Amino acid sequence: MLIGVPKEIKNHEYRVGMTPESVAEAINHGHTVIVEKSAGLGIGASDQAYEAAGATIIETAEQVFAKAEMIVKVKEPQAIERARLQPHQLLFTYLHLAPDPDQTKDLVNSGATCIAYETITSHTGALPLLKPMSQVAGRMSIQAGATALEKSKGGKGLLLGGVPGVKPAKVVVLGGGVVGFNAAQMAVGLQADVTIFDKNPNTLESLSNYFGSTAKTLYSTQASLEEALLTADLVIGAVLIPGAAAPKLVTREMISKMEPGTVVVDVAIDQGGCFETSKATTHAEPTYVVDDVVHYCVANMPGGVARTSTYALNNATLPFILALADKGWKAALKDDDHLLNGLNVWDGKVTNQPVAEALGYDFVPPEQALS
Known part of the structure; x- marks a missing residue:
């Protein structure tokens, strides 16, 4: 799978979706990773470090969004990023949709498959990526x-x-x-x-x-x-x-x-x-x-301590990134009910019940995306 890592653009957001170490793991699994230029500078990770890990450095976010099959971010996509999403793409990041009708509308209209870190569960009922x-x-x-x-x-x-x-x-x-x-x-x-x-x-x-x-x-x-x-x-x-x-x-x-x-x-x-x-x-x-x-x-409080936050987050997200890339998102979600709980938007539909109820959308069970 072609994985794209854009530079975060939210105000004073210095975290990055994948560290060089996480990129190396994805490369070792046979995937291709493209990283926007300077995306990791906020955590002290140079473009050279990403290239040493096997990534290709891309000049602009627009190019990353145009090429990638899966976009891995930290914060919810900003308006300009949402406009770049395509129906065939998978977005994997924090979304926090319930209080954000504008973002939800844009993601629904994009047709992209959007999996939110914050609603993925564990066998104990905890939220491991949150x-x-x-x-x-x-x-x-x-x-x-x-x-x-x-x-x-x-x-x-x-x-x-x-x-x-x-x-x-x-x-x-x-x-x-x-x-x-x-x-x-x-x-x-x-x-x-x-x-x-x-x-x-x-x-x-x-x-x-x-x-x-x-x-x-x-x-x-x-x-x-x-x-x-x-x-x-x-x-x-x-x-x-x-x-x-x-x-x-x-x-x-x-x-x-x-x-x-x-x-x-x-x-x-x-x-x-x-x-x-x-x-x-x-x-x-x-x-x-x-x-x-x-x-x-x-x-985005953790953005203030970007290096600590990024490495802590990647420790939790990397297994899911690899599962989604190795199997494809449908197979990965079929194999893991907890990852399935992370599916918030798919094919223009809201697949998370609290989000649907909060914003007045018809709720579509996430299992429907797998049929």
Whole structure:
């Protein structure tokens, strides 16, 4: 199969779909890989490194899209990229379609087969291609939040862990999944006062057993959440419903009652965000203020640590890339129900039920694409 790797063009997105090491694996499997010029510079991978791995360097993204059978990316295709997709092509990347009607419409109109990293499952029900970026984003959320708490950034002027004789900042984490767990780990490591909210009793028990007395766990109700928000210094939004838009757990009214200089970091912004006042921001302008509350809502947080993120992501995506290339996408999806769950758009149809429900499309079961 001819695999194409374009350079990412989203604002301050430095990751790349395949590392030179991943390219070498695909070449060893008998495939051809073309890489857009300078695509890997953001992770320190030169064109020469890709050529040494066996790839061919292509001058423009337009040429990559024109030639490739499978396009491997990191972030959702931007409008100019979507216009280049062809009906025979396979797109393999993060999509996050539920809060993005424009992208969904363009992908449907393209006729391409689009498999989303974030809805591929595992035998445990986990999301293996979302997990590494969730780990990165969870940990980054504390770094970003700690910086935003500085007075010069609009925050309260607090050091997250305090110092001897001065109490630490109060960190509230909404959701005890991969993002929330990693955020809590970082916050606890910095000696903050950490409370984690979740609705799953098993998750709460696991978190309590792991953190012991270093973090509190609470069952999430509107009343308990409102009470915690009133005195919080940093709130991490880490709630995910696979494929669907994130629930708006924190209303505009709740935001208005929070103390001035409080910081909220919405890691769920790729799925629309879990704060009612959230809107996507960029690494160039990461924050804005609503009712004196600082909002950090960068939609591609892991792009800020591109090298770590790309290698972590490739560790997870490479087996699926090879399966799709070795077998062809239909055979690969027939052989793996979990990979089949990643099929979001096919032949002008929406094949992911939460996306279809969120955006008003008729849902076509993904199995229909295999018949």
